[in-house]
Structure formats: structure tokens, C-alpha cells
Amino acid sequence: MTTAACGHAIQWDERPAMGDGTEPIEDDEYLYRRVSLPYFDRTQGGEPSPWAFRPRKYDITGISLFRAKYTTPEEIARNARGKQYYIAVLRAGDIRSHGLDVVPIPQGHAPGHVEIPSLTHANRRTDAAEEAIQVLARKLCLKILGPFP
């Protein structure tokens, strides 16, 4: 059991029974978000830059996160480009409590892939999107793991 800076107790070895990835996301599920190195400084600590949640060109239907019950931080960070990544840990219920939806989109992605559909590349410059990425980075990150690999 680990207690994050915000006081949430995180049971890392908790792996509930898995489905096919289409089952609804429970409020108490933990989610992982891959964070590029420039967006967090382990020596400074604190929260990641909001830009870690800014939609990219490929985020057509929403930004991606992964369900902790389907994967590990190491798997999320794995890539063929030799890049390292931090992994931000968030909780689905916290995201919803700030008015953002999070939905399972396993088709065509790694197992446990989910998206926040209100944050897309097309709307990334809107006031609502600018506020949402601030909330995700500054209020909802429970912990930053890594970097991996």
C-alpha cells in the first residue's frame, strides 16, 4: 500500500478480474497516462506540466489513458524509439467529478485503452480544454512513476 501526496491510499498490487476491456470503468479504477520527460522534473517534484495532457495530432477522438488493471507502467512506457516516459496515475472517479468523461476504447489499441473524449486535437485550444488540462495536471495526478524503461 502506498499513500500518494494527496493522501489517497493506492493498492498497487490490486488487480481485479479482467474483462475484454469494454466493461464500464469503475470510479475507483486507477488509470495511467504516459508523460514525456520534458513535462515532469523528478528533482523539482510537484505536478507535471499541463502540456502532458494536451491532445496531439493523433488524438482524434480523445486523449489516451490505460486501465491499471490491464497493464503496468512499464508496459505503457515500452516503445521502439528508445524513449523514456513517466507514468502519471489518476483515478477515474476523480476525473468524472470534474465533469470529464472517461470511456473504454479497447478496439485497435493496447488492452485497457481508455479515452477522455472531451479532449481532442480539434478542440485543444478552446477555453474548456485549456482548463481541463490544468485540472488533470494540477489536481488529479495522484502520483508520477518512473521514468521507464
Added chain:
Amino acid sequence: MPRDSAAVLSGEPAPVFQTGSVRDPDLLAQEESQRNRAAWDRFVDRTLVEWGRNPAALEDEGFIPPSYAAVSRACEVAMFLRDKGLPPPTKIVPDGEGGICFERAEGESSVSLNINADQTMELLTFDDCRLRARYPVG
């Protein structure tokens, strides 16, 4: 001896120069200004110059490193703000679209100065993650 001498003389004796209340406010301001200036210089020398020299280090899937023009513009802006005596950013980050963002967070308030790839700039201010203002600058 006056009646309240005991109160005046009470407390831990300490050399006068170690007593905060007698520090010259101008000296404190000067020290802070020097710290701010040094922090701006570190961002320019260690971050922006390095990005300009080796942008490929930031390349990633769907991620465009800062353009040379954006790095040059960011250096100019950093030195301008440094010379104005403004406090340094808490982070300088690439925006993933060829631009650069200066971020400063203090408590629940934060400011983002976005320097876009085309060198246009926008300032956004947030209070408790709520957008308070956004406008083009420069």
C-alpha cells in the same frame, strides 16, 4: 531602569546582522533580483540553447520539437522578461507543435506564456485551474 526594561531586554540575544528585521529591504530586493536573473539565465543556457542545438532529442511520435525560430524567439522573450526583473518560470516546456511554453505556478494561480511555432504569442492566466484571461501578446 524603566518598568518595562525587562521586556525590552528579554529574548535570545543575537548579533544584529543576523536579525531579519534590520536587513535592508533594498538589499533583500537586490538579492531576489539576482536569483531571478540567474534562474532566467539557466533556462536560456541549459534548456533553450540545448533545444536549439539538438531538437532531434525531443522528437517523438506525433510530437514536433520547437522550431529554430521558436527557440530564438523564446530566448529573446526570456532575456526581455529577465531584464524587466520579472520572476522566472517554474517550467519551460515544448508544446509538441513546434512552439514553447513558459509556465509559472504560484499556489493556486498559474500563468502560461505560449510562444507558437509561427512566433505568435498568447498569455493565459488561471486561478484554481479556471481560465481568468487569455490574450495575444507581443
